[in-house]
Amino acid sequence: MASGLAIILFFGILSGFNNKAEAQANLNVNAAGAILVDGKTGQVLYEKNADSLLGIASMSKMMTEYILLDSIKQGKVKWDQTYNVSDLAYKISQNRSLSNVPLRRDGKYKIRDLYQAMAIYSANGATIALAETIAGSETNFLKMMNSYAKKLGIKDYKFVNCSGLNNKDYQGMQPSGTGPDEENQMSARGLATLAFHLINDFPDVLKTSSIPSKTFIEGTKMDNWNWMLPSLVYGYQGMDGLKTGTTDYAGYCFTGTAMRDGKRFITVVQNATDGSGNGGYKARFDETRKMMDYAFSNYSKEQIVPKNYQVKGHNTVKVVNGKSKEVAISTNAPLTMTVQNGEQKNYQPVLVLEKSKLNKNGELNAPIKKGETIGYLTVQPKNGEKINFLTADGQKRLSADVVATQDVEKANGFVLMMRGIGGFFGNLFGGIGSTVKGWF
Known part of the structure; x- marks a missing residue:
C-alpha cells in the first residue's frame, strides 16, 4: 500500500460536468x-x-x-x-x-x-x-x-x-x-x-x-x-x-x-483590459467582478457526507494485539464542499487510511483510543477526473477526519499466547485436511 488504503464508494450517476465547462467558456475574462x-x-x-x-x-x-x-x-x-x-x-x-x-x-x-x-x-x-x-x-x-x-x-x-x-x-x-x-x-x-x-x-x-x-x-x-x-x-x-x-x-x-x-x-x-483591449483601473475590477459573480452565483457550499458517516462494507478496521479484533470507524465531522449548483451528487467519497497507522497487512496495532484519527474521508468526481488544487495538500484540505468510535485495549500476554496456540493448531489441522483431501 504505497499511498494508504483508498476505498471508493459510488452513489448516484454521472451528470452535470458539461454544464461547468460551458459556464467557464462563457466567462471570457479579459x-x-x-x-x-x-x-x-x-x-x-x-x-x-x-x-x-x-x-x-x-x-x-x-x-x-x-x-x-x-x-x-x-x-x-x-x-x-x-x-x-x-x-x-x-x-x-x-x-x-x-x-x-x-x-x-x-x-x-x-x-x-x-x-x-x-x-x-x-x-x-x-x-x-x-x-x-x-x-x-x-x-x-x-x-x-x-x-x-x-x-x-x-x-x-x-x-x-x-x-x-x-x-x-x-x-x-x-x-x-x-x-x-x-x-x-x-x-x-x-x-x-x-x-x-x-x-x-x-x-x-x-x-x-x-x-x-x-x-x-x-x-x-x-x-x-x-x-x-x-x-x-x-x-x-x-x-x-x-x-x-x-x-x-x-x-x-x-x-x-x-x-x-x-x-x-x-x-x-x-x-486586465476592457472589451476593446484597453487597460485601466476599472478594467481590473470589472474582470474581477466577472469572476466573483460567476463563483457566488454558480457555486454553493454543500454537505457531501454527514458526521458519523461510515463507508458501507468498510465500517471497521482489523486490529492486532487487541482485546477486540476490529474497531469501528466513522467521520468526526460533516464533509462539506463548494460545488457547482446541483452537482453534489456527482462526487463520491474516498476513504484514505493513514499508512503510518497500519502494518503491512493493513491492520491497526492496539491500543487504540476512542476519537483517535485513523485516516480521512475525501471526495473525487465520479467521471474519473481529478480535482485541480493549488497546493499539494489540497485534497487533504477537502476532507473530514475518520476516527475510532471506541477504545480497543491491548490484550494481555496470556490472551495473545492462547491466540497464538489456536492459530498454530488451526494452521496445522488446516494443512492436514488439505493433505487428506489430496488423497481422494
Whole structure:
C-alpha cells in the first residue's frame, strides 16, 4: 500500500460536468492571465493562461507581507519595534510619483505603522523598510523571497525586489545581482497560491487589507487602492482584500478575495483590459467582478457526507494485539464542499487510511483510543477526473477526519499466547485436511 488504503464508494450517476465547462467558456475574462479558486481548499474553479510568467507589480508585496507576518509569529520581529530610515528607503519614499508615505530621514517608525502603509496604501519606501528590518538588506530579503516561494509550492516566479517596482525606479540602488530595468514576475497560479497561503496562514491580514482609508502617523492620508472594498467606488459585497498592482510592464493587476454566506473565493487578473483591449483601473475590477459573480452565483457550499458517516462494507478496521479484533470507524465531522449548483451528487467519497497507522497487512496495532484519527474521508468526481488544487495538500484540505468510535485495549500476554496456540493448531489441522483431501 504505497499511498494508504483508498476505498471508493459510488452513489448516484454521472451528470452535470458539461454544464461547468460551458459556464467557464462563457466567462471570457479579459486578461493576459487569470484564475479563480476556492479560498478554503484551493480548488481551481476557472483559469486562463494561469501558468505563464507575467508581470505582477505591487502584488509582489503579498510575499513581503507573508514573510513579515511569519517573522512576527516566530518572534524575530515585533510590531512595536522601531526602524531607523536608510538612505534607500528615504529616497524611494520621497518619490511621490510612486505610491508612498514620505519617511523622514531622521525618523523612527514602528513596524506596525510601516506594515499598514504597505498593506493599505502599497507604500514602496515602507515596504523596503520592512525588508531591511527582517533581513538586514533588500538584497538579503530577495533570498528569503525565493526560499519562501519554494516552501509555499510556487513554481513560476522571478523576484528582483521586495516592492514590485521596476528596478529603474531604484535609480541605481536596486538589489545586488539584479538588472537596472528588471521587474518581478509570477504566474496567476503562483499569485493565487501565495494569496491562499497568506489568508489561511495569517487570516488577520484581512483586517488590515479591508481598511478603506487611514492616516499615517505623520498625517499622510492613505486611501486603499482596492476600490472594490464595499464602501469604495467599485464596491463589492464581501470584498476584504487583497492587493492591486500596476506598472507599464505588468499592466493593471489585482488579486482579490471576498466572502459571502460562508463561501470565500480568491481571484487573480494580470494585465486586465476592457472589451476593446484597453487597460485601466476599472478594467481590473470589472474582470474581477466577472469572476466573483460567476463563483457566488454558480457555486454553493454543500454537505457531501454527514458526521458519523461510515463507508458501507468498510465500517471497521482489523486490529492486532487487541482485546477486540476490529474497531469501528466513522467521520468526526460533516464533509462539506463548494460545488457547482446541483452537482453534489456527482462526487463520491474516498476513504484514505493513514499508512503510518497500519502494518503491512493493513491492520491497526492496539491500543487504540476512542476519537483517535485513523485516516480521512475525501471526495473525487465520479467521471474519473481529478480535482485541480493549488497546493499539494489540497485534497487533504477537502476532507473530514475518520476516527475510532471506541477504545480497543491491548490484550494481555496470556490472551495473545492462547491466540497464538489456536492459530498454530488451526494452521496445522488446516494443512492436514488439505493433505487428506489430496488423497481422494
